[in-house]
Amino acid sequence: MRKGGAWWAWLTFAIGATYFLVPLIATLEFSMRQRNNPVFSLFGQGYSFGVFNNVFGDPRFQQTFTYSVLAAIFTILLGVLIVVPTAYWVRLRMPYLRPVIEFVTLLPLVIPAIVIVFGYIRMYGSNSMLPFLGTTGGTNVLLVIGYAVLSLPYMYRAVDTGLRTVDVPTLTEAAQILGAGWTTIIARVILPNVLIAVLSGAFLTFAIVIGEFTMASLLNRPAFGPYMQNLGANRAYEPAALAIIAFALTWGCMAMIQFLSRYAPRSANRPN
Amino acid sequence: MAAPFLSIQHVKKSFGDNTVVQDFNLDVEPGEFVSFLGPSGCGKTTVLRMVAGFEEPTAGKIFIAGKDVTNLKPNQRNIGMVFQAYALFPNLTVAQNIAFGLKVAGASKADQDKRVAEMLNIIKLPQLGDRYPYQLSGGQQQRVALARALAPSPKLLLLDEPLSALDAKVRVSLRDEIRSIQKRLGITTIFVTHDQEEALSISDRIVVMYGGVAEQVATPFEIYNRPSTKFVANFVGTLNVLEGTVVDPALGKVRVNNDEIAVKHSLNGAKRGDAVSLALRPEAMALGDYSGHDTELHGKITDVHFLGSVIRVRVNLGAETIALDTFNNSRTPPPTIGDSTKVTFASNDVLVLH
Numbered sequence: 187m188r189k190g191g192a193w194w195a196w197l198t199f200a201i202g203a204t205y206f207l208v209p210l211i212a213t214l215e216f217s218m219r220q221r222n223n224p225v226f227s228l229f230g231q232g233y234s235f236g237v238f239n240n241v242f243g244d245p246r247f248q249q250t251f252t253y254s255v256l257a258a259i260f261t262i263l264l265g266v267l268i269v270v271p272t273a274y275w276v277r278l279r280m281p282y283l284r285p286v287i288e289f290v291t292l293l294p295l296v297i298p299a300i301v302i303v304f305g306y307i308r309m310y311g312s313n314s315m316l317p318f319l320g321t322t323g324g325t326n327v328l329l330v331i332g333y334a335v336l337s338l339p340y341m342y343r344a345v346d347t348g349l350r351t352v353d354v355p356t357l358t359e360a361a362q363i364l365g366a367g368w369t370t371i372i373a374r375v376i377l378p379n380v381l382i383a384v385l386s387g388a389f390l391t392f393a394i395v396i397g398e399f400t401m402a403s404l405l406n407r408p409a410f411g412p413y414m415q416n417l418g419a420n421r422a423y424e425p426a427a428l429a430i431i432a433f434a435l436t437w438g439c440m441a442m443i444q445f446l447s448r449y450a451p452r453s454a455n456r457p458n
Numbered sequence: 459m460a461a462p463f464l465s466i467q468h469v470k471k472s473f474g475d476n477t478v479v480q481d482f483n484l485d486v487e488p489g490e491f492v493s494f495l496g497p498s499g500c501g502k503t504t505v506l507r508m509v510a511g512f513e514e515p516t517a518g519k520i521f522i523a524g525k526d527v528t529n530l531k532p533n534q535r536n537i538g539m540v541f542q543a544y545a546l547f548p549n550l551t552v553a554q555n556i557a558f559g560l561k562v563a564g565a566s567k568a569d570q571d572k573r574v575a576e577m578l579n580i581i582k583l584p585q586l587g588d589r590y591p592y593q594l595s596g597g598q599q600q601r602v603a604l605a606r607a608l609a610p611s612p613k614l615l616l617l618d619e620p621l622s623a624l625d626a627k628v629r630v631s632l633r634d635e636i637r638s639i640q641k642r643l644g645i646t647t648i649f650v651t652h653d654q655e656e657a658l659s660i661s662d663r664i665v666v667m668y669g670g671v672a673e674q675v676a677t678p679f680e681i682y683n684r685p686s687t688k689f690v691a692n693f694v695g696t697l698n699v700l701e702g703t704v705v706d707p708a709l710g711k712v713r714v715n716n717d718e719i720a721v722k723h724s725l726n727g728a729k730r731g732d733a734v735s736l737a738l739r740p741e742a743m744a745l746g747d748y749s750g751h752d753t754e755l756h757g758k759i760t761d762v763h764f765l766g767s768v769i770r771v772r773v774n775l776g777a778e779t780i781a782l783d784t785f786n787n788s789r790t791p792p793p794t795i796g797d798s799t800k801v802t803f804a805s806n807d808v809l810v811l812h
Contacts (some may be wrong), residue, residue, distance in 0.1 A: 353543060359512055360545035362532040364559035364610065374558075378549040 210433060217426035237427040246413055254402075254410035257326070258395035261333040262388045265341040268334065270384065273345045274376050277354045291342040294335050299400040302332060307404070325405050332401045337394050341387035348383025352376070385446050389439035397432055461524065463488040463646045464509065464614060469518030471504050471670075478504050479670045482518070489644040491637065493657040496667035497693070502650050505667075506616055509648065511535050523613055535614075538607030538645075542619040544599040546591040552602050553578070553587035559610035577605035580639060597628035604636065608643065615640065617649040621656060633660055654694050658682060666690045682739075688811040691737050698743075698780040699811065700736045704728045710805075712736065715776040719753045722806045735811040742807040743782035745771065745793060751802035755780075759797050769793070773801055 217237050224232030241247055276283050294302070306328055312320035318328040354376070361371045377384070402409035414432065418425035462485035471479040479501040486492050494502035507513040509520055511532035520528050527535050538559075546555050556577050557570040565573070578584045581601040591599055600620055607615060617636070621629040637660040640647050651657050657664050658678040666673045666681060666689070674686045685691035692699075702712040702719075707728055710721040714736065721736065728734050744751060760779060761772035768783045771793050782801060784793075793799070 352548070353545065356541055356543050356545040357547060359510075359532070360539070360541060360547070360606075361558070362512075363510060363535075363537055363539040363616075364606070365533045365536075365562040366558075367533060370562060375547055375549075379547075381549075 210430070213426045214430050217423050217430060220423050237423045238431075241424055241427050241431065250408050250410045250413035251396075253408050254396050254398075257330055257333060257407075257409065258392045260330045261337060261395050262391050264330060264334045265337055265387065265391055266384055269338070269341045269345050269387070270377060270380070271372060273342060273349055274354065274372060277346075277349050278358055287342070291338045294337075295339050299332075299336060299398070300404070302335060303401045303404045306332060319405070325407060329401060329405050329407050329409075332405075333391070333395050333398065336398065336401070337387075337391035340390040340394070344383045344387030344390065345380055348380030348386075349376075352379045382446055386443045389443050393436045393439045396435055462486055462521075463490070463523060464648070465519075465521040466505065466509065467519045467521070469505065469508060469515045469520065471501070471508060471513060472516045477516075477670060479508075479515075482670075482672055484665060484672065484675065486646055486648070488646055491640055491647045491649065491660060491662045493649045493651055493661040493664045494667055495651055495654060495657040495664050495694070497652060500667040501670040502652075502665075502667045503618060504670075506618055506648060506650050509614070510537055510539055510616055536610070536612050537614045537616060538610065538612035539616040539618065540600065540603045540607050540620045542622050544591070544596070544603050544623070546599055546603055546606070548591050550590075551587065552583070552589050552591070552594070555591070555602060556606045556609050558606060563610055573609050577609050580608070580642075581605045581635075595628075596624050597632055600624065600632060601635070604639070608639070608645070612645070615645045615647040617647065619650050619652070621651070621653070629656075636660070658694070666693060668693070685737075685809065685811075688735065691809060691811055696740050696781065698738045698740065698778075698782075700738065700775075700778060700780070702734050702736055704730055704732045704734055706730065714755060715778070717755045717775075719755070719808065720805045721808045721810060723808065723810045725810060737809040737811050738780070738803060738807060740770065740781045740783040743780070743801050743803045745773075745782070745784060745799050745801065747800075748802050750804050753805045753808070754800050754802045756798070756800055759793050759795050759799055762792050762795055764792065773799060775801075 215233075218233040218235065219231065220234055220237045222234065222236050224234045226233055272287065276287050307319065308314075310316050310318035310324075310328055318324035357375055357379070358371055361375045366374070397411055397414075398409065399411035399415055403412045403415070414425065414428050417428060464484075464486040466482055466484045469479060469482045470477065478499075482501075482505055484492070494505060496502045504513060508515050509522075511527070511530060511534075515528060518528075519526055522535065522537075546552075547558065550558065553574045556574045560570045560573055574587065575584070578587055581604060583598060583601060583605075586594065586598065586602075591602070594602065600623075603620070620636070621633055624632060633656055636649075649657070649661065658681070661678055663675060663677055664681045665675045668689045674681060674690045676684075676686075681690060681694055685694060691697050700714050702714040704725060705711040705713050705718060707725050707730060710723075710725060712719055712721055712725075712734055719736075725734060755775055757773040757775040757780075759771055760774045763770040763772075764786070767786055769786050769792050770781055770783055772779050772781050780801070786792075
């Protein structure tokens with residue numbers, strides 16, 4: 187019975203892995219088909235890593251990738267600043283508001299990014315009361331705000347799940363009675379205890395921002411997503427290589443979450 | 459008499475229509491150890507939380523060292539508190555936990571280290587400064603919580619059922635340790651518990667609470683031996699309640715079943731023929747004659763429980779069955795079920811319940 191169960195589990199895993207891996211392997215295989223200076227050959231087909239050299243050596247790749255990484259960092263900071271105090275306060279003082287907050291944080295999954303960005307363009311145009319789009323800096327800020335909205339469902343859930351493992355009211359009271367104010371409580375007690383959860387949210391946010399196309403494109407910012415799209419429209423092999431790079435980045439983020447979660451028990455509140 | 463260190467004056471607390479504490483008054487002397495004892499929902503923790511500043515009184519005032527703290531935030535009251543759930547910061551080591559209050563107060567690193575070492579010695583865990591809370595047992599965690607609460611030298615120490623989550627043996631040893639540390643430091647302490655043995659064993663005074671009201675405020679000896687209300691008598695210790703009829707109010711004579719007994723305590727204005735509830739502790743009675751016992755009742759032994767050092771015997775008096783304790787004596791066989799017996803006690807030990 188037990189052996190049969192394990193067999194089915196492995197079969198399911200193999201089907202799933204095939205479903206995910208075959209297209210990836212096919213994409214990788216295609217990206218390496220560029221015929222200049224093949225490094226090795228397989229079944230009569232020559233392969234090289236030249237396309238990856240082309241991509242990494244392209245100054246636009248470096249610029250757009252740097253831009254998106256910076257945007258991701260600011261998005262994460264903004265997300266943490268908004269989500270951690272909100273999730274903490276809802277858990278501590280307004281648990282009745284949780285369904286409302288959960289609904290609000292889910293909205294970005296329901297409302298397409300294109301709707302949000304068109305809303306931004308109408309609301310924050312150069313003739314509006316808050317003319318974010320009037321300057322490059324303002325547009326960058328608006329893009330980061332937009333990214334923070336897109337990543338809200340992931341960041342909020344990650345932080346809220348982290349807070350669930352901590353006795354928030356008692357730890358808050360313990361810190362308060364020892365003289366701590368709200369800033370100290372959040373910075374020294376709450377945040378360190380949900381740090382792993384925050385990092386999970388941060389890596390998910392990073393993965394979203396790196397590949398985001400719609401907002402960056404419509405706000406006309408030099409981000410990695412529009413660059414990938416542009417390259418895909420004009421080249422044959424490079425888009426495949428970029429797809430592999432993007433997957434590697436996302437999976438790298440997931441691996442970091444897994445790796446960091448191994449350290450969670452050190453800071454988690456364990457019931458005796 | 460010294461001025462009260464903690465003064466709770468006419469404090470009331472309501473949550474919506476539900477009043478959980480009603481006109482609560484208490485003065486606590488400097489260095490005194492006062493326990494709030496009562497069943498769940500009696501309001502004891504609410505009073506403690508109002509003293510800590512976690513709840514705002516609906517009415518009334520709270521003074522600490524003569525200063526009105528009613529509207530002060532918890533972090534402005536200079537109070538130490540130990541929670542039932544330990545509440546150690548899981549991301550900090552034992553030493554960092556103890557130093558937390560000092561760090562918040564802006565103490566120098568050298569002062570923090572010195573005080574942490576002092577506190578670790580007081581709680582007898584000098585070697586565990588580098589451990590994390592999850593690496594400690596429940597008893598050790600609670601001792602660290604006590605050290606953390608005491609490290610900033612608070613004016614007042616609040617203990618919110620700190621022993622409830624511990625096993626029986628650790629509970630007793632930690633209870634004695636808490637009392638010994640409290641006495642050594644001379645810190646005024648409020649201890650909340652629902653465990654009467656805990657309250658009786660370590661308190662200078664006990665506040666027995668029921669339904670948001672302080673039923674009696676007295677020393678453990680008085681609470682146990684002279685309970686002022688029926689609730690206190692029933693809640694603290696085991697009690698036999700005997701329903702009787704007043705025969706002669708002037709002489710305190712009351713008929714209980716077929717026996718007539720004289721009661722030394724006031725019958726509270728009861729008249730001849732009135733029903734009256736009398737109470738006796740199991741250890742105040744003996745089987746057969748006993749020195750100083752001037753009153754007797756007659757009945758039949760219905761049950762005998764061997765409890766080690768004590769044997770609990772149940773005697774049926776007719777309408778009621780009472781329980782009494784006799785010391786175990788290895789040379790004397792225990793009483794036999796079914797035997798007719800005489801139960802004696804001192805009339806002075808009979809309590810009249812209000």
